[in-house]
Amino acid sequence: MSTTTKNRGETVTPATPGVDTAGVMALLDRGRTLATPVLRAAVDRLAPPMNTVAAYHFGWIDAEGNPAEGDGGKAVRPALALLSAEAAGAAPEAGVPGAVAVELVHNFSLLHDDLMDGDEQRRHRDTVWKVHGPAQAILVGDALFALANEILLEIGTADAGRATRRLTAATRKLIDGQAQDISYEHRERVTVEECLEMEGNKTGALLACAASIGAVLGGADDRTADTLERYGYHLGLAFQAVDDLLGIWGDPEATGKRTWSDLRQRKKSLPVVAALDAGGPDSERLAQILAADAHKPEEEFADFSEEEFAVRAALIEQAGGRDWTSQEARRQHATAMEALGSVDMPAEIRARFVALADFVVVRER
Protein backbone atom coordinates (compact mmCIF):
# COMPACT_ATOMS: atom_id res chain seq x y z
CA MET A 1 0.00 0.00 0.00
CA SER A 2 1.42 3.36 -0.91
CA THR A 3 0.61 6.06 1.63
CA THR A 4 1.71 9.59 0.90
CA THR A 5 1.33 12.27 3.52
CA LYS A 6 0.81 15.58 1.80
CA ASN A 7 0.73 17.33 5.12
CA ARG A 8 -0.45 16.52 8.60
CA GLY A 9 -3.96 15.15 8.58
CA GLU A 10 -4.15 14.94 4.80
CA THR A 11 -3.20 11.53 3.53
CA VAL A 12 -3.63 10.04 0.09
CA THR A 13 -3.82 6.28 0.38
CA PRO A 14 -4.97 3.88 -2.28
CA ALA A 15 -6.98 0.96 -0.93
CA THR A 16 -5.30 -2.40 -0.36
CA PRO A 17 -7.59 -5.42 -0.73
CA GLY A 18 -8.48 -6.86 2.66
CA VAL A 19 -7.31 -3.83 4.65
CA ASP A 20 -9.79 -1.31 6.03
CA THR A 21 -7.68 1.55 4.72
CA ALA A 22 -10.28 4.26 5.29
CA GLY A 23 -10.88 3.00 8.82
CA VAL A 24 -7.15 3.05 9.61
CA MET A 25 -6.68 6.54 8.17
CA ALA A 26 -9.59 7.72 10.33
CA LEU A 27 -7.97 6.14 13.42
CA LEU A 28 -4.61 7.75 12.68
CA ASP A 29 -6.30 11.10 12.07
CA ARG A 30 -8.23 10.83 15.33
CA GLY A 31 -5.00 10.11 17.21
CA ARG A 32 -3.33 13.14 15.63
CA THR A 33 -6.33 15.40 16.22
CA LEU A 34 -6.61 14.54 19.91
CA ALA A 35 -2.89 14.31 20.69
CA THR A 36 -1.43 17.22 18.72
CA PRO A 37 -2.79 20.13 20.84
CA VAL A 38 -1.44 18.47 24.01
CA LEU A 39 1.84 17.69 22.27
CA ARG A 40 2.19 21.29 21.11
CA ALA A 41 1.43 22.62 24.58
CA ALA A 42 4.09 20.30 25.99
CA VAL A 43 6.67 21.46 23.42
CA ASP A 44 5.79 25.10 24.22
CA ARG A 45 7.10 24.51 27.76
CA LEU A 46 10.64 23.99 26.46
CA ALA A 47 13.13 26.83 26.73
CA PRO A 48 14.23 28.47 23.47
CA PRO A 49 15.70 27.36 21.16
CA MET A 50 14.59 23.81 22.10
CA ASN A 51 10.90 24.68 21.59
CA THR A 52 11.69 25.80 18.03
CA VAL A 53 13.92 22.83 17.30
CA ALA A 54 11.23 20.43 18.52
CA ALA A 55 8.60 22.26 16.44
CA TYR A 56 10.84 21.76 13.39
CA HIS A 57 11.18 18.06 14.19
CA PHE A 58 7.39 17.64 14.43
CA GLY A 59 6.92 19.50 11.13
CA TRP A 60 5.07 22.50 12.60
CA ILE A 61 7.69 24.95 11.28
CA ASP A 62 10.28 24.77 8.52
CA ALA A 63 14.05 25.18 8.88
CA GLU A 64 13.66 28.99 8.62
CA GLY A 65 11.09 29.04 11.41
CA ASN A 66 8.06 29.67 9.18
CA PRO A 67 4.79 27.85 9.95
CA ALA A 68 4.64 24.56 8.03
CA GLU A 69 2.46 21.52 7.67
CA GLY A 70 5.23 18.95 7.42
CA ASP A 71 5.05 15.20 7.86
CA GLY A 72 4.87 14.66 11.62
CA GLY A 73 4.89 10.89 11.31
CA LYS A 74 2.15 8.32 10.91
CA ALA A 75 1.01 8.59 14.56
CA VAL A 76 0.49 4.84 14.91
CA ARG A 77 1.35 4.91 18.62
CA PRO A 78 -1.17 7.62 19.59
CA ALA A 79 -3.87 5.79 17.63
CA LEU A 80 -3.09 2.60 19.56
CA ALA A 81 -3.11 4.37 22.92
CA LEU A 82 -6.59 5.83 22.30
CA LEU A 83 -7.92 2.47 21.14
CA SER A 84 -6.52 0.84 24.25
CA ALA A 85 -8.48 3.28 26.44
CA GLU A 86 -11.61 2.23 24.54
CA ALA A 87 -10.73 -1.45 25.05
CA ALA A 88 -10.94 -0.76 28.79
CA GLY A 89 -14.42 0.74 28.36
CA ALA A 90 -13.22 4.36 28.75
CA ALA A 91 -13.57 7.26 26.32
CA PRO A 92 -10.65 7.62 23.85
CA GLU A 93 -9.85 10.96 25.52
CA ALA A 94 -8.78 9.06 28.66
CA GLY A 95 -5.85 7.74 26.63
CA VAL A 96 -4.64 11.15 25.40
CA PRO A 97 -1.88 11.73 28.02
CA GLY A 98 -0.62 8.20 27.32
CA ALA A 99 -0.75 8.81 23.55
CA VAL A 100 1.24 12.02 23.94
CA ALA A 101 3.75 10.51 26.37
CA VAL A 102 4.46 7.54 24.09
CA GLU A 103 4.75 9.81 21.04
CA LEU A 104 7.21 12.01 22.95
CA VAL A 105 9.38 9.01 23.83
CA HIS A 106 9.18 7.76 20.23
CA ASN A 107 10.34 11.15 18.94
CA PHE A 108 13.10 11.42 21.55
CA SER A 109 14.39 8.10 20.21
CA LEU A 110 14.20 9.26 16.58
CA LEU A 111 16.18 12.43 17.33
CA HIS A 112 18.94 10.45 19.01
CA ASP A 113 18.82 7.61 16.50
CA ASP A 114 19.30 9.96 13.54
CA LEU A 115 22.32 11.47 15.22
CA MET A 116 23.84 8.10 16.14
CA ASP A 117 23.28 6.74 12.63
CA GLY A 118 24.33 9.96 10.87
CA ASP A 119 20.98 9.91 9.01
CA GLU A 120 20.39 13.12 7.12
CA GLN A 121 16.77 12.65 6.10
CA ARG A 122 13.64 11.86 8.10
CA ARG A 123 10.01 12.49 7.22
CA HIS A 124 11.02 14.03 3.89
CA ARG A 125 13.26 16.71 5.36
CA ASP A 126 16.70 17.22 6.86
CA THR A 127 17.13 15.73 10.32
CA VAL A 128 17.40 17.92 13.40
CA TRP A 129 21.12 17.32 13.98
CA LYS A 130 21.77 18.30 10.35
CA VAL A 131 19.81 21.57 10.61
CA HIS A 132 20.32 22.57 14.25
CA GLY A 133 23.44 20.60 15.21
CA PRO A 134 24.14 17.52 17.36
CA ALA A 135 23.85 19.35 20.70
CA GLN A 136 20.27 20.40 19.97
CA ALA A 137 19.34 16.90 18.80
CA ILE A 138 20.62 15.49 22.10
CA LEU A 139 19.06 18.17 24.29
CA VAL A 140 15.66 18.17 22.60
CA GLY A 141 15.58 14.37 22.68
CA ASP A 142 16.33 14.41 26.41
CA ALA A 143 13.74 17.13 26.96
CA LEU A 144 11.02 15.17 25.13
CA PHE A 145 11.71 12.18 27.36
CA ALA A 146 11.39 14.34 30.48
CA LEU A 147 8.17 15.89 29.14
CA ALA A 148 6.69 12.43 28.56
CA ASN A 149 7.06 11.58 32.23
CA GLU A 150 5.81 15.00 33.32
CA ILE A 151 2.64 14.67 31.23
CA LEU A 152 1.75 11.37 32.89
CA LEU A 153 2.71 12.33 36.43
CA GLU A 154 0.66 15.53 36.22
CA ILE A 155 -2.51 13.42 36.02
CA GLY A 156 -1.78 12.55 39.64
CA THR A 157 -3.84 9.34 39.94
CA ALA A 158 -2.66 5.86 40.94
CA ASP A 159 -3.35 4.72 37.36
CA ALA A 160 -1.05 7.49 36.09
CA GLY A 161 1.70 6.09 38.36
CA ARG A 162 1.12 2.63 36.85
CA ALA A 163 1.24 4.12 33.35
CA THR A 164 4.48 5.98 34.11
CA ARG A 165 6.12 2.79 35.37
CA ARG A 166 5.13 0.98 32.18
CA LEU A 167 6.48 3.81 30.03
CA THR A 168 9.82 4.03 31.82
CA ALA A 169 10.22 0.22 31.63
CA ALA A 170 9.50 0.37 27.88
CA THR A 171 11.98 3.24 27.47
CA ARG A 172 14.71 1.23 29.18
CA LYS A 173 14.06 -1.65 26.76
CA LEU A 174 14.12 0.76 23.81
CA ILE A 175 17.54 1.97 24.95
CA ASP A 176 18.76 -1.63 25.45
CA GLY A 177 17.57 -2.43 21.92
CA GLN A 178 19.38 0.54 20.46
CA ALA A 179 22.60 -0.47 22.24
CA GLN A 180 22.24 -4.01 20.85
CA ASP A 181 21.51 -2.69 17.35
CA ILE A 182 24.63 -0.50 17.34
CA SER A 183 26.85 -3.24 18.71
CA TYR A 184 25.61 -5.62 15.98
CA GLU A 185 26.77 -3.23 13.23
CA HIS A 186 30.35 -4.14 14.12
CA ARG A 187 29.79 -7.87 14.37
CA GLU A 188 30.25 -10.18 11.40
CA ARG A 189 27.45 -12.52 12.44
CA VAL A 190 24.26 -12.04 14.42
CA THR A 191 21.71 -14.82 14.90
CA VAL A 192 18.07 -14.44 13.91
CA GLU A 193 17.16 -14.88 17.61
CA GLU A 194 19.52 -12.05 18.65
CA CYS A 195 18.07 -9.84 15.95
CA LEU A 196 14.48 -10.55 17.04
CA GLU A 197 15.38 -9.88 20.68
CA MET A 198 16.98 -6.57 19.70
CA GLU A 199 13.96 -5.56 17.60
CA GLY A 200 11.57 -6.58 20.36
CA ASN A 201 13.40 -4.18 22.65
CA LYS A 202 13.97 -1.40 20.15
CA THR A 203 10.47 -1.30 18.65
CA GLY A 204 8.25 -3.92 20.31
CA ALA A 205 8.48 -2.50 23.82
CA LEU A 206 7.17 0.97 22.93
CA LEU A 207 4.36 -0.33 20.73
CA ALA A 208 3.48 -2.70 23.59
CA CYS A 209 3.33 0.30 25.89
CA ALA A 210 1.19 2.26 23.39
CA ALA A 211 -1.26 -0.63 23.14
CA SER A 212 -1.73 -0.83 26.92
CA ILE A 213 -1.16 2.65 28.35
CA GLY A 214 -4.62 3.93 27.40
CA ALA A 215 -6.19 0.90 29.06
CA VAL A 216 -4.19 1.55 32.24
CA LEU A 217 -5.31 5.19 32.26
CA GLY A 218 -8.84 3.99 31.60
CA GLY A 219 -8.71 1.86 34.78
CA ALA A 220 -8.03 -1.61 33.31
CA ASP A 221 -6.51 -4.27 35.56
CA ASP A 222 -2.91 -5.43 35.06
CA ARG A 223 -3.96 -8.69 33.41
CA THR A 224 -5.86 -6.88 30.65
CA ALA A 225 -3.02 -4.36 30.24
CA ASP A 226 -0.45 -7.19 30.04
CA THR A 227 -2.44 -8.96 27.31
CA LEU A 228 -2.78 -5.76 25.31
CA GLU A 229 0.96 -5.29 25.79
CA ARG A 230 1.50 -8.71 24.26
CA TYR A 231 -0.59 -7.69 21.25
CA GLY A 232 1.46 -4.49 20.94
CA TYR A 233 4.78 -6.27 21.35
CA HIS A 234 4.12 -8.67 18.46
CA LEU A 235 2.62 -5.87 16.42
CA GLY A 236 5.89 -4.01 17.09
CA LEU A 237 7.90 -6.97 15.81
CA ALA A 238 5.74 -7.05 12.66
CA PHE A 239 6.18 -3.27 12.35
CA GLN A 240 9.96 -3.55 12.63
CA ALA A 241 10.13 -6.44 10.15
CA VAL A 242 8.34 -4.20 7.64
CA ASP A 243 10.62 -1.30 8.61
CA ASP A 244 13.60 -3.55 7.84
CA LEU A 245 12.16 -4.33 4.39
CA LEU A 246 11.56 -0.63 3.76
CA GLY A 247 15.08 0.15 5.03
CA ILE A 248 16.46 -1.77 2.04
CA TRP A 249 13.79 -1.80 -0.66
CA GLY A 250 11.59 1.13 0.39
CA ASP A 251 10.75 3.89 -2.06
CA PRO A 252 12.44 7.10 -0.78
CA GLU A 253 9.41 9.09 -2.03
CA ALA A 254 7.24 7.17 0.41
CA THR A 255 9.64 6.54 3.31
CA GLY A 256 11.18 10.02 3.42
CA LYS A 257 14.63 8.40 3.79
CA ARG A 258 17.52 7.75 1.38
CA THR A 259 17.69 4.66 -0.83
CA TRP A 260 19.21 1.58 0.84
CA SER A 261 19.18 3.45 4.15
CA ASP A 262 19.87 0.39 6.36
CA LEU A 263 22.58 -0.95 4.03
CA ARG A 264 24.35 2.40 4.23
CA GLN A 265 24.56 1.89 8.00
CA ARG A 266 25.66 -1.74 7.69
CA LYS A 267 22.63 -2.66 9.83
CA LYS A 268 22.21 -6.29 10.78
CA SER A 269 18.51 -6.05 10.09
CA LEU A 270 16.28 -9.11 9.71
CA PRO A 271 16.59 -9.53 5.92
CA VAL A 272 20.40 -9.43 6.21
CA VAL A 273 20.59 -11.79 9.16
CA ALA A 274 18.08 -14.21 7.62
CA ALA A 275 19.98 -14.18 4.31
CA LEU A 276 23.30 -14.87 6.08
CA ASP A 277 21.63 -17.67 8.02
CA ALA A 278 20.17 -19.31 4.91
CA GLY A 279 23.34 -20.94 3.58
CA GLY A 280 23.95 -21.59 -0.13
CA PRO A 281 26.05 -19.70 -2.70
CA ASP A 282 24.25 -16.31 -2.48
CA SER A 283 24.36 -16.37 1.28
CA GLU A 284 28.06 -17.21 1.28
CA ARG A 285 28.87 -14.52 -1.29
CA LEU A 286 26.91 -12.00 0.80
CA ALA A 287 28.80 -13.07 3.93
CA GLN A 288 32.14 -12.45 2.18
CA ILE A 289 31.07 -9.00 0.94
CA LEU A 290 29.64 -7.91 4.29
CA ALA A 291 32.70 -9.19 6.17
CA ALA A 292 34.91 -7.04 3.91
CA ASP A 293 32.51 -4.08 4.32
CA ALA A 294 32.76 -4.32 8.11
CA HIS A 295 36.47 -3.45 7.94
CA LYS A 296 36.15 -0.57 5.48
CA PRO A 297 36.70 2.95 6.79
CA GLU A 298 33.53 5.05 7.13
CA GLU A 299 34.54 7.44 4.28
CA GLU A 300 35.15 4.66 1.77
CA PHE A 301 31.84 3.01 2.62
CA ALA A 302 29.93 6.29 2.43
CA ASP A 303 31.24 6.78 -1.12
CA PHE A 304 29.68 3.55 -2.42
CA SER A 305 27.65 3.89 -5.61
CA GLU A 306 23.95 2.99 -5.85
CA GLU A 307 25.03 -0.10 -7.85
CA GLU A 308 27.23 -1.36 -5.03
CA PHE A 309 24.27 -1.25 -2.63
CA ALA A 310 22.03 -2.79 -5.30
CA VAL A 311 24.40 -5.79 -5.53
CA ARG A 312 24.12 -6.35 -1.77
CA ALA A 313 20.32 -5.98 -1.84
CA ALA A 314 20.05 -8.48 -4.72
CA LEU A 315 22.14 -11.07 -2.84
CA ILE A 316 20.00 -10.62 0.29
CA GLU A 317 16.90 -11.18 -1.82
CA GLN A 318 18.30 -14.17 -3.74
CA ALA A 319 19.39 -15.79 -0.46
CA GLY A 320 15.77 -15.53 0.74
CA GLY A 321 16.16 -12.73 3.32
CA ARG A 322 13.39 -10.61 1.83
CA ASP A 323 10.79 -13.40 1.70
CA TRP A 324 11.69 -14.67 5.15
CA THR A 325 11.23 -11.21 6.64
CA SER A 326 7.84 -10.73 4.93
CA GLN A 327 6.74 -14.06 6.35
CA GLU A 328 8.06 -13.10 9.78
CA ALA A 329 5.93 -9.93 9.68
CA ARG A 330 2.90 -12.14 9.01
CA ARG A 331 3.84 -14.58 11.78
CA GLN A 332 4.17 -11.74 14.29
CA HIS A 333 0.86 -10.30 13.07
CA ALA A 334 -0.78 -13.70 13.71
CA THR A 335 0.66 -13.85 17.24
CA ALA A 336 -0.63 -10.32 17.90
CA MET A 337 -4.08 -11.48 16.76
CA GLU A 338 -3.95 -14.41 19.19
CA ALA A 339 -3.23 -12.07 22.10
CA LEU A 340 -6.01 -9.73 21.02
CA GLY A 341 -8.42 -12.66 21.01
CA SER A 342 -8.00 -13.12 24.74
CA VAL A 343 -9.09 -9.61 25.74
CA ASP A 344 -12.82 -8.90 26.15
CA MET A 345 -13.84 -5.77 24.28
CA PRO A 346 -16.65 -4.56 22.02
CA ALA A 347 -16.48 -6.07 18.51
CA GLU A 348 -16.17 -2.64 16.96
CA ILE A 349 -13.05 -1.80 19.01
CA ARG A 350 -11.53 -5.21 18.27
CA ALA A 351 -12.07 -4.61 14.54
CA ARG A 352 -10.07 -1.38 14.81
CA PHE A 353 -7.14 -3.14 16.52
CA VAL A 354 -7.24 -5.71 13.71
CA ALA A 355 -7.33 -3.03 11.00
CA LEU A 356 -4.35 -1.23 12.54
CA ALA A 357 -2.39 -4.49 12.64
CA ASP A 358 -3.28 -5.21 8.99
CA PHE A 359 -2.09 -1.73 8.04
CA VAL A 360 1.25 -2.25 9.79
CA VAL A 361 2.00 -5.29 7.65
CA VAL A 362 1.14 -3.72 4.29
CA ARG A 363 2.42 -0.19 4.88
CA GLU A 364 4.91 1.32 2.48
CA ARG A 365 6.06 4.21 4.63
Ligand SMILES: CC(C)=CCC/C(C)=C/CC/C(C)=C/COP(=O)(O)OP(=O)(O)O
Ligand atom coordinates in the same frame (compact mmCIF):
# COMPACT_ATOMS: atom_id res chain seq x y z
C1 LIG B 1 17.39 5.15 22.44
C2 LIG B 1 17.26 5.18 20.99
C3 LIG B 1 18.04 6.18 20.25
C4 LIG B 1 16.43 4.30 20.41
C5 LIG B 1 16.13 4.25 18.97
C6 LIG B 1 15.07 3.24 18.72
C7 LIG B 1 14.52 3.30 17.33
C8 LIG B 1 14.83 4.44 16.44
C9 LIG B 1 13.76 2.30 16.92
C10 LIG B 1 13.10 2.26 15.58
C11 LIG B 1 11.64 2.34 15.77
C12 LIG B 1 10.92 2.65 14.50
C13 LIG B 1 10.42 1.50 13.71
C14 LIG B 1 10.78 3.92 14.11
C15 LIG B 1 9.94 4.36 12.99
O1 LIG B 1 8.64 4.54 13.50
P1 LIG B 1 7.47 5.13 12.65
O2 LIG B 1 7.51 4.52 11.28
O3 LIG B 1 6.21 4.98 13.42
O4 LIG B 1 7.88 6.66 12.53
P2 LIG B 1 6.95 7.92 12.24
O5 LIG B 1 6.56 8.48 13.56
O6 LIG B 1 7.83 8.85 11.48
O7 LIG B 1 5.78 7.45 11.42
